Amino acid sequence: MEQPGPAITFIDFILSLARTTAVHFGDIEEPETGQRLPPNLPAAAQMVEIIAMLQERTRGNLTEPEERLMDDLLYELRMRYVQAQQDDRRIVEP
Template sequence: MPRTQGGIRPMASESDKTGGCCGQRSGQEPCMPPVSFITFILSLAQSAMVLMGEAPDPESGRTLSNLPEAKHTIDILAMLDCKTRGNLTSEEKEVLGSLLCDLRMLYVKKQ
């Protein structure tokens, strides 16, 4: 596959990796959800929840609290809100706004 500027190759599409199905890949790795703006912001929100001690760390199973990192993650979501304004679907806008409101309220309670 040809390399793009900077030496980074484009990734194959998810259907290329899975043969068009969303079952198990040949290496028995679980199929990941499709990449979308909503799954991306939900992933960031989940990270913020873990960093505020509201959910266990998925790898260790331990509950931790790191409010400065949680705030940084919330700030990333706020930056995405500003930078994508006018370019989101109504569903994406609603999900992002709701996540930001909920995370900010939780952060204030945790301080």
């Protein structure tokens, strides 16, 4: 019989969501294949919204380090999304 792994913490869970978001941005390799995938901005945006929803739903129930992580992480992910949108723009020459 397999022994259960260590208990996952809330911070571990949020960081795993952030890692998935980074995969969708094309910033890191996909864990299963080890390959960097092309950016998928709609999927990245959805992950940011999921993390934001979790922040809203857990407000008042988090420790100070968890709250700080959520605030900092969402700020960084939102700024990364803005950057990704700008990187995707193309200049059209007449």
